[in-house]
Amino acid sequence: MTAPSLAADEPQDAAPPLRQSSRFLYLYALAAAGGAVAYVPFLTILLPVRVSTLAGDDAVSVLAYAAFAGATAASLANIAFGWLSDRTGDRRPWIVAGLVLSCLLLLSVRTATSVPVLIAVIVLWQICLNMMLAPLAAWAGDLVPDGQKGLLGGLLSFAPALGALSGALVTLPAMASPDERLGLVAAMVIGLVLPALLFGAPRPMPQLMARREPAEADESKAAAGGTAVARMWLARLLVQIAEAMLFAYLLLWFRSIEPGYSDNDTATLLFIVLGVGVPLALLTGRWSDKADRPIAPLAAGAGIVAVGLLVMALAPSLALAIAGYVVFGLASTVFLALHSSQTLRVLTKPQTRGRDLGLFNLTNTVPSLIMPWFALALVPAFGFAALFLLLSGLALLACILLLSIARRT
Numbered sequence: 001m002t003a004p005s006l007a008a009d010e011p012q013d014a015a016p017p018l019r020q021s022s023r024f025l026y027l028y029a030l031a032a033a034g035g036a037v038a039y040v041p042f043l044t045i046l047l048p049v050r051v052s053t054l055a056g057d058d059a060v061s062v063l064a065y066a067a068f069a070g071a072t073a074a075s076l077a078n079i080a081f082g083w084l085s086d087r088t089g090d091r092r093p094w095i096v097a098g099l100v101l102s103c104l105l106l107l108s109v110r111t112a113t114s115v116p117v118l119i120a121v122i123v124l125w126q127i128c129l130n131m132m133l134a135p136l137a138a139w140a141g142d143l144v145p146d147g148q149k150g151l152l153g154g155l156l157s158f159a160p161a162l163g164a165l166s167g168a169l170v171t172l173p174a175m176a177s178p179d180e181r182l183g184l185v186a187a188m189v190i191g192l193v194l195p196a197l198l199f200g201a202p203r204p205m206p207q208l209m210a211r212r213e214p215a216e217a218d219e220s221k222a223a224a225g226g227t228a229v230a231r232m233w234l235a236r237l238l239v240q241i242a243e244a245m246l247f248a249y250l251l252l253w254f255r256s257i258e259p260g261y262s263d264n265d266t267a268t269l270l271f272i273v274l275g276v277g278v279p280l281a282l283l284t285g286r287w288s289d290k291a292d293r294p295i296a297p298l299a300a301g302a303g304i305v306a307v308g309l310l311v312m313a314l315a316p317s318l319a320l321a322i323a324g325y326v327v328f329g330l331a332s333t334v335f336l337a338l339h340s341s342q343t344l345r346v347l348t349k350p351q352t353r354g355r356d357l358g359l360f361n362l363t364n365t366v367p368s369l370i371m372p373w374f375a376l377a378l379v380p381a382f383g384f385a386a387l388f389l390l391l392s393g394l395a396l397l398a399c400i401l402l403l404s405i406a407r408r409t
Contacts, residue, residue, distance in 0.1 A: 040160070073124075094132070109125075165271045232298075253384050280330060305328055309391045
């Protein structure tokens with residue numbers, strides 16, 4: 001969106017709008033959910049199935065290489081397109097271009113008949129997808145005032161659940177063939193993202209677009225805030241490593257315990273966990289606001305994530321494995337939702353908002369660069385149990401980092 005400026009004939013003391021329209025907030029939340037639908041069913045279900053068909057027994061290794069290449073492309077593309085949308089001053093053309101190109105590339109996955117071609121398509125798809133996602137994230141910072149960021153955060157918590165629901169729907173046995181599933185995903189993404197662009201009609205927010213220079217802030221407070229942000233960034237990174245690992249290998253792990261466990265069973269479980277996590281995140285967030293303890297739920301969430309991973313590592317049966325995953329999934333859903341809301345006010349310089357959000361987005365993409373090597377080093381030799389023990393330790397470290405912030409505040 002173009003940075004608003006006062007017209008020459010507009011009164012200089014005109015008060016800017018204090019609240020964004022509900023219509024835009026709801027349509028924006030649908031667009032954000034469209035971003036989740038674009039990658040959740042593909043990366044968790046459709047891609048592993050496709051890789052298993054092409055690579056057979058080498059599926060784990062191929063998925064690791066595909067995840068590494070895709071995450072590298074996504075990391076760089078998110079920063080680049082966030083920066084480009086800062087420079088052009090209009091987010092929407094980038095969102096539209098990314099939407100069209102990423103959907104076309106998603107459809108082209110079914111034409112990939114070899115592993116190298118499939119990985120190349122995934123890299124291009126990640127680049128184009130982040131052409132849409134980076135400006136879309138910055139668009140909210142341009143248009144949603146602080147007084148409505150809590151509402152926006154609550155609405156955005158539905159995105160992962162809708163992403164999981166889309167995976168459950170497209171993998172229903174009678175719904176579509178494997179190739180047709182890609183077309184269904186692309187259609188859902190278009191249907192969710194376009195309404196915000198066509199009918200959102202957001203009110204301009206000049207106060208959110210006013211340039212903020214470093215000299216305006218107190219240096220000591222800025223340094224203290226920077227330390228807290230760095231610890232929160234690292235804590236999110238550690239939890240996201242576990243989240244990314246389960247994102248890529250959940251189906252293969254379940255099948256290592258129970259070979260008959262289907263892709264639709266996995267997609268349904270993902271949806272149930274994320275669906276239950278939405279009201280749980282809303283209730284926890286409301287408690288943290290009333291108690292004025294924003295960090296405590298994050299520390300508790302990271303600790304419970306560690307417990308869930310420990311249960312998964314020690315699970316002797318499918319039932320206990322699912323129980324451990326439910327604990328992990330609920331805790332990580334709450335953690336990631338509340339973590340996003342607590343950092344939403346930090347990266348507020350409008351002149352570099354897209355770029356800065358791209359840098360912060362590394363907590364989402366860097367784990368996919370790290371976790372394949374964990375998988376390759378541990379799973380073939382020691383099984384998934386060793387991997388989950390390592391991830392549990394990382395989540396415990398995240399808990400300790402957040403507790404140190406809580407004590408300081």
